[in-house]
Amino acid sequence: MGLIVQSVGFGLVTASVLAVAAVGLTLQFGVTNYINFAYGTYLLLGAYFTWTLSTKAHLNFVVAALLACLLMGVVAVVIARVVMQHFVSRQAPLFYLLIVTFGLSLILSNVIEAIWGPAFQTYNLAVGNPLILGPFSLTPNQIIIMGIAVAAMLGIHLMLTRTVLGKAMRAMSDNKDLAQVSGINTDQITTVTWFVTGCLAGLAGVALTVTTVSFGPASGSNFLFVIFAAVILGGIGKPYGAMLGAVILGIITEVSAVLVSAAYKDDIAFVALIVVLLLRPQGLIASRGRA
Amino acid sequence: MPVAEAILKVDHLSHSFGGFRAVDDCSFEIAAGSISALIGPNGAGKSTVVGIIGGAMRTQRGSIHFDGRDISRMSAFKVARLGLLRTYQVSREFAGLTVMENLLVPPPNQRGENLLNALFRPSVGRAQDRELADRAFEVLETFGLLALRDEYAGNLSGGEKRLLELARAVMAEPKFMLLDEPMAGINPALIARLDGHIRRLRDDHGITFLLVEHNLDVVERICDRVVVMAFGRTLAEGQMSELRQNPDVVRAYLGGGLDERAAG
Amino acid sequence: MDLILPYLATLVVFFFVYNILTWGLNIQFGYAGVLDFTFITFVACGAYFAGVFALGPGSQQNGFEWILGLNLPFPVALVAGALAAGVLGILIGLIAINRLRSDYMAIVTLATGTVLYGLVSNFTPLFDGFDGLAGLSPPFAQALGLNSNQFTYLWVVVCGVVMVICWFIAQRILNSPLGRTMRAIREDQDAAETFGKDTVRVRLTAMAMGALLAGAGGALLMGFIGAFSPAGWTSGETFVVWAALIVGGRGNNWGAIVGSFVVAVLINEATRYIPPVSVDPTLVPTLRNMLIGASLILVLWVRPQGIIPETRRRFLQLPLRPGTPPIRGAERARG
Numbered sequence: 093m094g095l096i097v098q099s100v101g102f103g104l105v106t107a108s109v110l111a112v113a114a115v116g117l118t119l120q121f122g123v124t125n126y127i128n129f130a131y132g133t134y135l136l137l138g139a140y141f142t143w144t145l146s147t148k149a150h151l152n153f154v155v156a157a158l159l160a161c162l163l164m165g166v167v168a169v170v171i172a173r174v175v176m177q178h179f180v181s182r183q184a185p186l187f188y189l190l191i192v193t194f195g196l197s198l199i200l201s202n203v204i205e206a207i208w209g210p211a212f213q214t215y216n217l218a219v220g221n222p223l224i225l226g227p228f229s230l231t232p233n234q235i236i237i238m239g240i241a242v243a244a245m246l247g248i249h250l251m252l253t254r255t256v257l258g259k260a261m262r263a264m265s266d267n268k269d270l271a272q273v274s275g276i277n278t279d280q281i282t283t284v285t286w287f288v289t290g291c292l293a294g295l296a297g298v299a300l301t302v303t304t305v306s307f308g309p310a311s312g313s314n315f316l317f318v319i320f321a322a323v324i325l326g327g328i329g330k331p332y333g334a335m336l337g338a339v340i341l342g343i344i345t346e347v348s349a350v351l352v353s354a355a356y357k358d359d360i361a362f363v364a365l366i367v368v369l370l371l372r373p374q375g376l377i378a379s380r381g382r383a
Numbered sequence: 384m385p386v387a388e389a390i391l392k393v394d395h396l397s398h399s400f401g402g403f404r405a406v407d408d409c410s411f412e413i414a415a416g417s418i419s420a421l422i423g424p425n426g427a428g429k430s431t432v433v434g435i436i437g438g439a440m441r442t443q444r445g446s447i448h449f450d451g452r453d454i455s456r457m458s459a460f461k462v463a464r465l466g467l468l469r470t471y472q473v474s475r476e477f478a479g480l481t482v483m484e485n486l487l488v489p490p491p492n493q494r495g496e497n498l499l500n501a502l503f504r505p506s507v508g509r510a511q512d513r514e515l516a517d518r519a520f521e522v523l524e525t526f527g528l529l530a531l532r533d534e535y536a537g538n539l540s541g542g543e544k545r546l547l548e549l550a551r552a553v554m555a556e557p558k559f560m561l562l563d564e565p566m567a568g569i570n571p572a573l574i575a576r577l578d579g580h581i582r583r584l585r586d587d588h589g590i591t592f593l594l595v596e597h598n599l600d601v602v603e604r605i606c607d608r609v610v611v612m613a614f615g616r617t618l619a620e621g622q623m624s625e626l627r628q629n630p631d632v633v634r635a636y637l638g639g640g641l642d643e644r645a646a647g
Numbered sequence: 648m649d650l651i652l653p654y655l656a657t658l659v660v661f662f663f664v665y666n667i668l669t670w671g672l673n674i675q676f677g678y679a680g681v682l683d684f685t686f687i688t689f690v691a692c693g694a695y696f697a698g699v700f701a702l703g704p705g706s707q708q709n710g711f712e713w714i715l716g717l718n719l720p721f722p723v724a725l726v727a728g729a730l731a732a733g734v735l736g737i738l739i740g741l742i743a744i745n746r747l748r749s750d751y752m753a754i755v756t757l758a759t760g761t762v763l764y765g766l767v768s769n770f771t772p773l774f775d776g777f778d779g780l781a782g783l784s785p786p787f788a789q790a791l792g793l794n795s796n797q798f799t800y801l802w803v804v805v806c807g808v809v810m811v812i813c814w815f816i817a818q819r820i821l822n823s824p825l826g827r828t829m830r831a832i833r834e835d836q837d838a839a840e841t842f843g844k845d846t847v848r849v850r851l852t853a854m855a856m857g858a859l860l861a862g863a864g865g866a867l868l869m870g871f872i873g874a875f876s877p878a879g880w881t882s883g884e885t886f887v888v889w890a891a892l893i894v895g896g897r898g899n900n901w902g903a904i905v906g907s908f909v910v911a912v913l914i915n916e917a918t919r920y921i922p923p924v925s926v927d928p929t930l931v932p933t934l935r936n937m938l939i940g941a942s943l944i945l946v947l948w949v950r951p952q953g954i955i956p957e958t959r960r961r962f963l964q965l966p967l968r969p970g971t972p973p974i975r976g977a978e979r980a981r982g
Contacts, residue, residue, distance in 0.1 A: 127750050129684075129757070178948060187682055188947050190753050191893065194684060198886045198940035202933045210929050313882070314765070317758040324754070355769050362762045366742055369751060437841065458746075463843035470841075477834035479898075480827070483962045487824070488831040489842040495824030498852055502816060508824045516962065533961045555842050 099350040100343055101228030107342025108241030109299045113315070114322035114334035115248055116292025122265030122329025123285040124176075126186055129193040131293060132316030133200035136309070138164040138294025139301040140204060143213050153217060161294035168290025169283055171196065205309040212308040215301070237299045244295060245335055251288075252331060261285055265329045314358045318345070321365035327374060340364075390415035390559055390591050391436070391467075396445035397615075398431050405431040407615035408445070413559075413608075418585055418592040420602040420623075423612035424636055429595050430472070432612070433563050437469040438462040450558065464491065466558035472567060474544035476551075478537030482528055485536045485547060486519040487512065489555035519554060526550040526580065542573040549580055559591045560584075566598050574598070578605050599623065611635070656799045658912055660871055663806035664864045665911035669891045669903035670817040671860030677897030677957075678826055679853030680833030681744065682753040685760025686861060687884040688739075689732040691877075693862025694869040695767075697721075697728030698780040701870070705775065711782070713775050721786035725809070725866040732862025733855045740854035744847055746836065760882065768877045779876020786870050802871050809867060813860050817900050820856060829853050830898070883936050887915050890943045896953025905954050914938055 117131050128134075141160035146153045175196065179188050220232040230238075252258035260281045263271040272278050300315060301307040322341050326333025341361055348360040389412035398406040406428040413419050423429050434440040436447055438459035446455045454462050477485050493515075494500055495508020523529040526546045531539065536547060545565065552560055562581075566574050582605060584590045596602050602609060603623035611618045611626060613635040619626055626632045668690060675681045701724035704716030719727075743755035768777050775781075787805075788798045820826045832839045832846045840846050869875050887910060895906020918935045946953060 127754065129753070175944065184947075184951070186749060187680070188951065190682060190750060191889065192944050192947060194753070194889070195886065195940040195943040198883060199937050199944075202936040202940070205929060206933045206937075314761055317754070317761060320754050320758065324751075355765075358765055359762050362758055365758055366755070369742070369745075369755065373745070373748070373751070439837065439840075459837070459840040460843050460845050463841050468841060471838070475835050475838040477831045477838065479834050479957065480830060481960060481962075484827055484831075484960060488827060488839065488844075491843055493824045493828075496828055496849075498820075498825060498856070501823035501825040502819050505819055505823060512824060533959065535959070551842075 095350050096347060097227045098229060099346045101225075101230055102234075102349075103343035103346035104228075104339075105230065105234045105238060105303060105342075106346055107339040108238045109296055109303060110318060110322050110342050111335045111338035112241050112244050112292050112299060113296035113319045114326070114338045115245065115331045116289045116296065117319055118323045118326065118329055118331055118334040119248075119261065119265075119292075120285055120289040121323065122331075123261055123282055124180070125268065126189040127193070127320075128289075129190065129316075130171075130196040130200055131193075131289075131319065132312050133197050133204065134164060134168060134290060134293035135297035135300060135315070136204060136307070136312045137167065137200065138297030139307055139311075140208050140213075141294065142298045142301075143208075143215060147213075147216055153215065157295070157298045160298065161291045164294030164297075165287040165290035168286045168293065172286040173283065201309060201313075208309070210309060212306045214306045217302065219305075233302055237302060240295070241299065244292070248292075248331060257281070257284060317365065318358070318361040321361050321368065324365060324373075325368050388415045389413060390450055391593065392446075392448040393432065393436070394446045394448070396432065396435065396442070396447065398428070398435060398440070398443050405615055406435070409612065409616045410445075411610045411617050411620065413591065413593050413610075415591055416585065416589060417607045418581060418594070418605055420594045420596050420606040420609045421612060422596060422599065422602060422609055423618070427612040427635075428615040429612055430563065431615075433469065433561060433595055436462075436561060437467070463555070466556070467561065468552050468555055468557035468559065469561040470548050470552065470563055470565065472564045474541070474548055476536035476539070476544050476547055478535065480536055481533050482523070482536055482539070482547060483516070483519060483532040485551050486522060486554045487515050489551055490515050490518075491555065515554075522550050522553050527576075542569045545569050545573065545577065546580075549577065549584075553584065553588070557590060559593070562592065562594045562596075564595055564597065566596060566601055574601060581605060653796045653799050656796075656803050658916055659803050660799065660806050660867075661916045662908060662912045663803070663810045664867050664871075665888070665891060665907035666904055667806075667810055667813045667860050667864040667867070668888050669895065669907045669911075670813055670900050671857040671864065672888050672892050673857075673897055673900060673903050674817060674820060674829075674860065675853050675857035677892060677899075677903075678821060678833065679829040679850050680749070680836075681740070681850050681854055681857075682749065682756065683743075683854070683857070684753050684757040685739070685763075685882070685885060686857075686888050687880055687882070688760040688763055689736055689858040689861035690865035690868070690884070691767075691875070691880040692735045692858075693728035693732040693865030694875040694879075695728075695774045695780065695865075696731035696862070697724040697866030697869045698783060698875055699774070700724035700727045701786065702780060702783050711775055711778075712772055713780060714773060721870055725863060725870070728866035728869070729859045729862040732865065733859035736855040736858025736861075737851055740851045744850045744854065746840065746847065749836075757882075760885075764877060764880065775876075777877055779874060779878070780869070781874035781876075783869065783873040785873065802867075805870070806867050809863055813863060814900065816856065816860065821900065825849070825852070883939075886936070886939050886943065887911055890914075890939045890946075893943055893953060894946045896955040896957065898957030899955060902953050902955035902957075909954075910939060910942060914942070 113135060121127055138160050141163050142157045145151045145156035145159055175192060176189065179192060217233065222229045222231050223235065252262055260276045263274065263276060264278055264281055268278060300312060318341060322337035323334050325337030325340060341364060344364060345357045345361050349357050391413040393409060393411050396406055396409045409428065409432060421429050435442055438457050442455040446453060449465055449467050452465065454465065477488065494511055500507045520529065523532055526549065528543065528546055528550060531543065539547060565577060578601065581592055585592060594606065606623060608620065609623050609626055610620050611632050618635055619629050619632050672683065672686050675683045699713050699715040700717050700719045701721050702716055703718045705711040705713040739756060739759050742759065743752045745751060767774055770776065785798045787801060793801060828844055828849055832844065832849055836846050891906035891910040892903060894910055895904065896902025914935060918931060
């Protein structure tokens with residue numbers, strides 16, 4: 093029993109990382125209406141930027157991570173403007189964009205390998221002694237990650253509800269044509285969305301690699317479809333749904349790791365994805381359709 | 384209002400999206416061999432009704448009977464196999480196929496669609512294709528599209544695409560055609576031609592038509608009976624000339640406010 | 648000469664196998680529009696099953712373990728591998744193909760592939776985990792008394808025969824009403840559905856037949872190399888086939904040949920023979936992968952229909968009845 097309770101604690105840590113990643117993906121998915129298969133490599137790129145800035149440029153880890161997130165935001169915008177925009181503006185069929193992002197994931201993961209090499213890297217971070225928090229025992233890093241994730245989610249919530257930008261993003265997510273005729277500069281909003289999604293990918297990447305301690309060029313490829321599962325579970329384009337999906341999946345995968353075996357964590361997430369697709373493909377939170 | 388020999392019966396249909404009730408206890412019947420119309424202001428729930436009848440959306444409450452069979456929970460292709468064929472508001476031609484190929488896809492019971500026939504007895508499919516091609520030539524000729532038969536459907540003009548949709552539908556040998564705004568965005572000359580085609584198909588092939596249409600003049604000209612929807616339910620039924628005098632209908636169309644309510 | 652010929656023969660083997668693979672993906676995506684982002688999983692399935700049908704039983708004492716181990720002749724193993732992949736195609740298709748969203752296909756195939764990769768790698772009783780199958784002696788070589796070079800030439804012939812069979816499968820489907828319906832579904836699934844086409848069933852057929860060809864290709868690789876492990880089954884390999892199809896031109900099987908030659912032979916296989924740069928041995932494969940990804944995007948950018956576009960089927964030849972108007976469409980088409 094104690095193990096299960098403890099695994100719920102780990103589940104909340106995983107959920108935090110997953111929530112940041114899933115919200116980033118679902119925001120972009122909702123606004124641009126196509127999925128980014130290179131998103132997993134965006135996470136990894138964020139982690140490597142942080143690693144270089146902290147261990148090579150000797151910056152404070154938090155500063156390095158922050159800079160890496162912003163840098164990832166810029167990278168995401170540049171890729172979207174240079175590559176994706178070409179196909180979007182020509183109204184290319186959806187599968188073009190899916191194949192293009194699929195191809196981008198191959199290019200980026202090999203760029204990562206070419207720059208940083210195939211070896212595994214670790215951050216210069218003290219692990220610290222586990223702290224007892226109620227029924228959970230977590231390392232300081234894990235607690236900080238949860239705190240940052242909560243802060244990020246709160247920030248996203250405020251952005252979506254309080255700012256013109258966030259409201260415009262939600263409007264585009266609901267109905268792009270309607271948003272356009274309502275005078276929203278959809279081009280600009282799309283660019284900002286890519287920046288936000290890039291930053292969140294970077295943040296999630298750093299958080300993920302801090303929890304896994306070491307990481308290599310192939311890390312995070314399995315994590316990508318756990319993110320997909322959270323996004324689909326919550327309903328595509330719905331940030332709050334993605335947060336809910338992340339919490340559910342985070343806890344399910346970590347608890348199942350104790351009950352079944354840690355080796356089958358991904359399979360459990362996959363089963364969850366399939367069950368959702370078969371039973372409730374529109375996601376847990378029903379969408380408001382059109383007449 | 385029950386009609387003689389109803390081919391389509393919609394009974395107490397309701398449908399909600401989230402909290403929004405798009406269709407609210409809607410009932411009507413369509414007589415076999417008629418050309419009927421479903422009209423109503425934006426947001427009245429017409430598209431939702433069309434989607435549910437065609438099987439693209441699942442029936443939430445109520446029932447739909449077609450030709451004596453309950454089709455409420457049937458998927459779209461099964462509904463189509465019973466002879467109910469729908470078109471869409473925007474042309475949905477197979478853009479990367481030629482006009483001729485577009486006509487060869489719809490016919491039912493193609494033996495060449497069987498994998499084993501395709502692999503081991505290609506002559507079976509070819510023989511049937513020859514017959515279908517002969518028919519397709521005739522259909523293309525009546526629709527004035529014969530010269531375009533080898534053109535990619537995606538390269539046709541908007542009006543030609545509309546004609547192609549109708550020609551393609553004829554190849555499917557339907558009993559019932561549900562046309563979702565067939566006249567939207569095409570020029571008046573072509574509207575007159577489509578009119579003629581619809582009437583001819585009813586007269587020669589006995590196909591029943593239900594048109595969802597905004598152009599009330601067209602509706603008045605070709606439709607025997609009209610069903611008016613507003614706020615998700617049936618508001619009135621009858622001939623267009625009568626309905627123009629009906630105060631409820633006039634209010635629904637002119638009352639304003641409705642369009643703001645509409646979800647699209 | 649003694650070096651060049653076997654080397655060329657090896658390239659021809661890969662060229663033939665990639666033709667088969669690219670036609671397989673063409674059936675799935677080029678004909679039916681199924682976004683199969685885990686195509687290599689079917690190749691692996693074919694290789695593994697051909698392997699365990701042809702190999703003897705594995706034993707835990709020797710550190711090799713795998714299922715079956717039937718010691719059957721290679722042609723039987725080849726058919727078994729192709730069929731196993733076809734069945735897997737249906738199974739994955741049942742999850743991935745639905746009437747809701749086309750991007751779900753891409754997500755589900757990718758996810759299924761990743762999970763199967765993990766499962767096969769970690770669960771050693773199946774196909775010996777990460778080490779994979781090994782030790783298959785070159786089929787027919789002993790019976791015919793061939794040395795390794797002669798075996799390579801033989802394999803060119805074997806692959807050629809299988810390739811011709813696969814060509815007929817791919818062409819017959821393409822030119823049949825089934826192929827036409829697949830292409831119609833590719834263009835507009837909903838519209839095809841409104842004409843009474845069971846689009847899920849047709850797409851499952853395409854998935855299965857494409858996977859069947861993938862499995863046959865995998866089995867040929869297994870027979871040629873004699874071993875297969877998860878290392879030869881990374882998602883990067885899926886890109887090779889995708890790039891071959893997109894670069895060569897989808898929807899027609901000639902384009903697939905051109906694409907498989909340019910991508911799979913020129914870029915992929917030929918660069919394997921470039922000596923690794925001494926500073927960094929991974930640099931060459933890394934650059935190759937970038938090149939393959941870039942070629943995929945570049946072709947979609949400048950010539951999305953590929954080098955050889957889909958052929959237009961003309962009905963001009965049919966006997967026209969008297970009074971048929973002159974062909975306006977032919978002139979329009981050229982413009």
